[in-house]
Amino acid sequence: MIRRDTPVLRWLSMATAFLFMLLPFPDWLSALRPFLLALVVAYWVLETSQKMGLGRVFLIGLVLDFASFSILGEQALRLVLIAGVLHLMRSQFRFYPVWQQSGFLMLMLYADLALLWLIHLSQGLPMVQAEVWGSPVLAFLIWPWLYMLLDNLRLRNRSR
Amino acid sequence: MASDNRISHRIGSGLGAWLPILFYAIAALCLMAIDARFSMSGEIRSRTSVLASPVWWLASRPQALWQGGVAALSTNDGLRQRIKVLEKEKLKTDLVLQQMLAVQSENTQLRKLLKGQQQVAPTARVVELLNINPEPSQKRFVISEGARQNVRTGQVLIDANGLVGQVAEVYPTSAVVIGITDADHAVPVMVARSGFRGVLFGQGSDSRLSLANLTPSDDVRAGDILLTSGIGGRFPPGIPVGQVKAFRQDPSLTFISAQVQPFARLRYGRHLLLLEALPVLAPAAPVAALQAVKENKP
Numbered sequence: 186m187i188r189r190d191t192p193v194l195r196w197l198s199m200a201t202a203f204l205f206m207l208l209p210f211p212d213w214l215s216a217l218r219p220f221l222l223a224l225v226v227a228y229w230v231l232e233t234s235q236k237m238g239l240g241r242v243f244l245i246g247l248v249l250d251f252a253s254f255s256i257l258g259e260q261a262l263r264l265v266l267i268a269g270v271l272h273l274m275r276s277q278f279r280f281y282p283v284w285q286q287s288g289f290l291m292l293m294l295y296a297d298l299a300l301l302w303l304i305h306l307s308q309g310l311p312m313v314q315a316e317v318w319g320s321p322v323l324a325f326l327i328w329p330w331l332y333m334l335l336d337n338l339r340l341r342n343r344s345r
Numbered sequence: 346m347a348s349d350n351r352i353s354h355r356i357g358s359g360l361g362a363w364l365p366i367l368f369y370a371i372a373a374l375c376l377m378a379i380d381a382r383f384s385m386s387g388e389i390r391s392r393t394s395v396l397a398s399p400v401w402w403l404a405s406r407p408q409a410l411w412q413g414g415v416a417a418l419s420t421n422d423g424l425r426q427r428i429k430v431l432e433k434e435k436l437k438t439d440l441v442l443q444q445m446l447a448v449q450s451e452n453t454q455l456r457k458l459l460k461g462q463q464q465v466a467p468t469a470r471v472v473e474l475l476n477i478n479p480e481p482s483q484k485r486f487v488i489s490e491g492a493r494q495n496v497r498t499g500q501v502l503i504d505a506n507g508l509v510g511q512v513a514e515v516y517p518t519s520a521v522v523i524g525i526t527d528a529d530h531a532v533p534v535m536v537a538r539s540g541f542r543g544v545l546f547g548q549g550s551d552s553r554l555s556l557a558n559l560t561p562s563d564d565v566r567a568g569d570i571l572l573t574s575g576i577g578g579r580f581p582p583g584i585p586v587g588q589v590k591a592f593r594q595d596p597s598l599t600f601i602s603a604q605v606q607p608f609a610r611l612r613y614g615r616h617l618l619l620l621e622a623l624p625v626l627a628p629a630a631p632v633a634a635l636q637a638v639k640e641n642k643p
Contacts, residue, residue: 252401259377
């Protein structure tokens with residue numbers, strides 16, 4: 186079965202997740218903000234891996250670096266590592282039950298936070314707040330719904 | 346995990362599959378190192394801001410829409426009540442202002458007598474805040490005016506309650522403001538009650554600033570109000586900054602640091618006041634002032 190490509194949906198969903206990363210939240214909520222862009226990128230890496238090479242992911246990360254005032258390369262590194270691991274595991278990952286995918290992504294986001302913490306430590310930036318460690322749990326809860334939503338949109342698009 | 350299930354690996358996904366990841370990870374690390382050392386992101390950002398500005402604008406829309414919606418849905422009754430409250434408040438401020446005017450004219454006369462500096466009241470204009478807050482640890486935000494509207498680096502922003510920050514980077518149609526709460530920011534301040542001067546550092550938290558390196562004999566108490574001292578020439582003197590809340594012993598046990606609650610409500614409201622750049626004043630000549638006093642004596 187050859188799935189038709191849906192570039193509009195892909196870029197639209199990523200743009201939405203991108204804006205979500207910039208939305209103004211109160212302080213405590215802002216720390217809890219899940220890394221939604223990573224989840225959306227993960228979805229497209231899993232479903233259309235040829236169209237989501239690491240080069241593109243790297244560029245998306247750089248753009249996020251620009252827009253969000255983080256040190257240049259920080260978000261790019263985080264996104265590339267997540268997308269890279271998913272690229273390698275793609276063939277197995279897609280056949281996990283969805284809650285297992287969620288769990289795996291959560292673990293990956295924890296590793297990602299540890300990386301962020303290290304980056305902040307090495308650059309002498311202020312430490313990430315304690316609440317940040319709750320954000321992968323939110324990502325864990327969001328992933329099944331996000332997966333279902335994007336899958337639905339994509340399949341509907343295809344049947345037309 | 347199924348990572349040991351090697352059957353499902355595609356051909357060529359051995360160690361070589363890690364190479365692109367390694368390549369991009371090293372590229373990112375190099376970028377970070379270069380950026381940290383030479384802080385080039387500001388320069389690149391200022392060139393690409395034409396692209397970033399619409400993104401920032403778009404990201405600030407949901408909140409603007411929400412606030413607009415709240416305004417549109419407020420009832421006639423509610424609005425009337427609000428007007429009443431505001432009118433009462435205006436009366437009160439008018440009263441204070443009248444007294445202020447008298448004090449001000451007296452002050453200028455005294456300064457003339459002393460042949461001291463004339464204090465220039467800074468003029469201000471309202472700028473819109475494009476409310477985005479991507480990194481919780483960084484207290485930077487974007488305003489919707491830039492070089493084309495004559496915004497300059499170093500201009501000071503205040504809100505109705507106190508000092509907010511200063512313009513750090515200027516782009517053609519937007520500018521980045523570094524808040525006083527940012528961990529990279531420091532303001533010269535003085536205690537309104539005793540005149541004690543110090544430097545107030547941001548901590549990366551919205552509700553806490555730190556007045557560091559105090560000794561037990563320094564005249565700072567809990568409840569003291571801090572104003573900008575005007576030293577350094579960047580911030581005009583007399584802008585309220587915050588209130589001393591508590592004291593804490595430094596790890597070295599030599600100094601005490603005071604925790605200060607900022608007055609400005611950085612997370613609320615969509616407009617700020619941008620102070621026009623102050624004219625550079627020559628330092629006052631105390632000797633001349635003294636002579637002036639002697640001459641003016643009958």
